[in-house]
Each structure stands twice: as structure tokens, then as C-alpha cells.
Amino acid sequence: MLEKFPKKIGYADTLEIYLSRLESLILSEYKISKRSIALLLLQEDQEMMRLVKEQEKERSEAIFKTIQEAKAHYSQPLGYIISQCRQTEASRIANKVMNFKQERKITLKERLSKIMMHPLTGGPILLAVLYYGLYKFVGRFGAGVLVGFLENKVFGSYISPFMIHLVNGLIPSKLLQNLLVGEYGVLTLGVRYAFGIILPIVATFFFAFAIVEDTGYLPRLAMLIDQLFKRIGLSGRAVIPLVLGFGCNTMATMVTRTLASKRERIIATLLLALAIPCSAQMGVILALLEDKPLGLAVWLGVIVGVFLLVGFLAAKIMPGDLPSFYMEIPPLRFPRFSNILRKTASRLKWYFLEIFPLFLIASVLIWVGQITGIFYFLVRILEYPVAWIGLPKEAAVAFLFGFFRRDYGAAGLYDLKKIGLLAGNQLVVACITLTLFLPCIAQLLMNIKERGMRIGMAISVFVLFFSFSIGYLINITLTIIKVHL
């Protein structure tokens, strides 16, 4: 015969008295039981208190007075007492059906977990994950092989010429032809970049990220990094949006919502806008510097340095609470292929629905800018800071593009390199400045949406000036110490 379990959890006697008193005072209709509401009120749940105040009106004063009386009976917050009672009951139920083996062998997974969490071995593991996951898989395979295939063969040889032919034949207006299939046309550039370049790179990134995520590695990384992150005003949890930033900064900025305090969110958004290169951009930068390993090292060093320095300063300046770090460490698991595919597919779907239209708009904006002459005007203005950091004035176009699409910018530099206009130190300086440069238009809009107009614009203005200043500094430094990369 099954023992009848009571339907309710019995709390301490005094609490039960207050619970029934509260239940009798709450008279309106709610969607949940009165007992639940009373429990939430005792635990000072803000939303429920607001709701009850609205619904109960005159009676709410009596209700809140009862709550205060209940609180006076205990020295600990009621939430604590209630949780304790629940814990006791849960343990009681669990103990009736669970047995614990005393002797436990350490499994391979536990050993691996320990290695991952040890500060000495965790570092090399992180480097291995970054090297194979990010550099080899996303960088070489995604940005190299896949992009090469899609952009050059599929679009270059088949789709783009077809489009150009079609549009020129059907649409008489030169203006519209330019909009659709011109040099920066919606179809020839916008769509080609979205499918030929962004899609393979972002897809490989999401795939690799899903694998890392599903193994349970990220909380262990967060745990190792927490102390370092505290110095830059963040907690270990911030590792998730920051790592996502290597895939797509716009998506990562949205994920900063999961951080606990406003201060953390602002610092993370700032660092994402400034020093985290997205996968599209990184792919092209790796291609730009592939024959200069020293240049690549300088680029990496400067970016990491800027990240830590700005983070440290921002943490000093921004007022607010220090972040707290607490995170569950799930057991290591072998990722399931079906899950990974599903995650990658849903992220790709989100990406295309949210981001792709923005890139089409970017093409349209460039077209408008060209027609009205604003485009050339902005380029002329940019030529000054560009010359100032030692680059040829042709690079100004690449930077303007860098605003609309980070990879447009990097690809612009790639073209300059091909025709020999950009070499040595200039190449490295250009890469550094472009990486630090303004976030792409999608990310800028997301910044404003998430952090508000004031902070979003402030971050953008700061990033704009800071990136060129660092470019200038690096250029001067390299010249002074007579290093030729």
C-alpha cells in the first residue's frame, strides 16, 4: 500500500499560522494558489508584492503588517527558513528511495575534469581548445577552405556573373543596376558576403562552440578565469558572452543580458565593442597576416593588452557592486551529435533572421552614400586619421567599410595588400586598428538597444578615438625601435 504523501510541505509551526492568516486576507482571484502567494510574499518577492498591492488595495496594508509580524519572529530572513524546510523535506523524501554507495571509484571523466580545473593544466587545455577549435577549424577550415570554395567558385564563377547579366538585361536604370549588382551592390556584395563569407565562418564557429558548450567545459573555464576577470570588473560568468563574441559580437552583446549587474554588462559590452574580433573579421585578418607570424604575434599581444588595460581602467572608473561568482559545474559529458546540430541550426537561423537584413541595409546605405556624395565626404575625412597612423590614404575606404561590415573592412585591406600598397608594419598597424575600430553597424544598433542610447553612443565614440590612438602609438613605437615586420 503506497504511503500517502502530504500535498503540502509543512513549514515551521509559527510560519504555518502566519500563512493561514495571510491566506484569509488575500481575497482576489489569482492564477496560483493563495498559499503560494502567501509564501512568495513572506519571501519578499518583488513582483508578487506589486501585484498584491494592486489587487488587494485597502487590504494590502493589513497583509503587509502581517508579513512584518512574521518576520519579527525569526532572526534569519524568511526565505532562508522556508528554503531550509523545503530542503529537509526533500532530503527526507530522497532518503526513502536512494542509497549511497560508500566506495566510489574515480572515473575517467572525473580525472579529466580535475585536469581541466587545475590552474597549471587548465591553461594548456584552453590553449589547445583555442588552437584546434578557433584557429584550425574556424580560421583555416571555415574562413579558408569553405569561404574560398563558396566565395570564389560558387559566387565568383556562377552566381555573381549570372546575377549581373540578369539585372543588366532586365532593369534599364543605371542607378538601380548599380544598387543591385554594382561594385557594392546588394546582390554582388551584400548577398555574396552573407552567404559566401559569413555563413561558412559563423556556421563553423557555432558548431565548434556547441561542442565545447555541451561537454561542460565552459563552467570550468569560468572557474579558472574568475580571479583574472574580477580585476577587469567582470565575474567568471562573463566568459560565455565574451567567447561568443569571437563568433559574432552582435549576438554576444545580446547575451550580456545574462550578467548580473549593470556595471558588468556595460564593461562586457565595451570590451566586446573594442577588443574582441568576430569570426568573420578574424578569418580575414589571419589571411592577411599568415605569412608574418611575428606580425600576428604583435597583433595578438596588442589586442590582449588593450583588453586587459581597458577592462582594468573601466573597472576602476565605473561605480557599482563588485560581481559575485557562483556557478554549477556539471559533470563532463560526451556531446550528442543531434544536439550539436540542433543548436548550430537554431543559432544560424537566429543569425540570419536578425543580422542578414542589417547587411542588406548596409549595402543600400553605401549605395545612398555613394550617390549623395556623403560616402566620398566621409572617406576624405577618414583619410586624415588613416595617414596619421602611417597608412596609405586608400585604406580610408576599408575603414569606412569596416563600420558597415567588419569583414568588408578587412577584405578591403586584403585587396590593398594584393596590389602591394600595404606592407610590413603598415599591415600590422592596420589590422590592429581595424580590430579595435568601431563595432559593425549591427553591433552598434544592438549596443544601443541593450545599453540605451547614451551609453551605446559613449562606447562607440570612445572606441573610435581609442582605436586610432592605439594605431598611432603602435606605429610610432615600431618605427622608434626600428622593427620591420
Place this chain on the structure above:
Amino acid sequence: MLSEGAEEILEALWIQMEEEGNKPLDLGANRDDPAIEELLKLSFIRIDKDHIHLLDKGKSHAIACVRRHRLAERLMVDVFDIKKKIMDEVSCKFEHLLHKGLEDNVCTLLGHPKICPHGKLIPAGKCCLGKKLKNSLKFVASLDELDLKDKGQIAYLQAKDKNQMQKLISIGALPGVSIILLQKFPSYVLQIGESQFAIDKELAQSIYVRLIK
């Protein structure tokens, strides 16, 4: 050494003055108490028509009394696991036995607790400043004072505000739950029940654990 009655009066005086807004104690029922005479002779207090006032000379003794009382309460609850109902009665008697440095030992044993079971502050003593715990004396300690692989049961949480308390509750760190310290650097990793959690030093300092050998 003061009589028990004198100690009680000093204690009540200090609480009135420090924690309930500087009001002197009503003379009232204690008028004929020999303890009042005792304290007057030592110049620890002065009396006027209706009230008793604590003098500077008596202040340090009063603080020590409060400290002993609250440490006794902590001892009853943490070590002997006495129910709140009889705690007041027992600790009221016990406090008078904690003299001659015994209270510092008890304080060390309990891991230098900062609040009593009622939530009031325990005045600090000399031992709280040099916080090195000797292995033999550890009984209840905050998580950051434990060694690796130490096992125990959570005795109580000492969170600095409601948010911190909420965070600790959300990872299941409640009194009575068994806990093992797995790692201290770079973050504290603990095993609560069958799950593992990572927390930072500040949160670790808020969890007080009763060690199990």
C-alpha cells in the same frame, strides 16, 4: 570577579545603550538588588532617581559580558545543536562559566563567528585579529579556512545582505547539507550533495561548516 547578577545588569545596560538607542536602564525593579551596590562600589555605573547609567570604566566589562553571552549561544547552537527553545536558558547560565581566556578558545573553536543565533553582532576579541586556526582547534570554520578535502556539514550562513543569501540558497548551501571542499585556487570548488559548484572567496567566507573527521 563580578557576581552573576552584576554581569547581567552590565549586559542589559550595554545592549540598551549600544543597540537600542542610548537609553539608560530603568532602575525600577532592580532598586534593591545587591548587584547594584556592587557595581556602584566599582564605579562601573551611576544611578539617579529612575535610571542606571553605564560609566566608561564599566564599558569594557560590559562588552566582555555581551561577548561571552553571545559566544555561549553560538556554542550551544553550533556544537551542541540545541534547539532555540532552550538555548536562551542554557546559554544564560553557561556564559558565566566562560572566564579566564576560555572565551577566546571557544571563539577560536567556532571560527570567530561574527553574529549570534539571534542575528546580533558578537563583539570581537583579541583572538579574532590573528585569525590563524590551529588544526586541533577547528570545529566550526568558514569555508575559506578549511583545507582541501575537508568534509563537513553546513552549520549556518552569514551573508552580508539578502542578495548574497539568495545566491547561497540557490546553489543549495543550507544548514544541514553535507559539503566537501574540493579546490581553493583559483576559485573555491565545493561538492554539495551530489553536485559541484564554483564560488568566489567572498561567498566562501559566508558559509560556516561544522567539520566531520
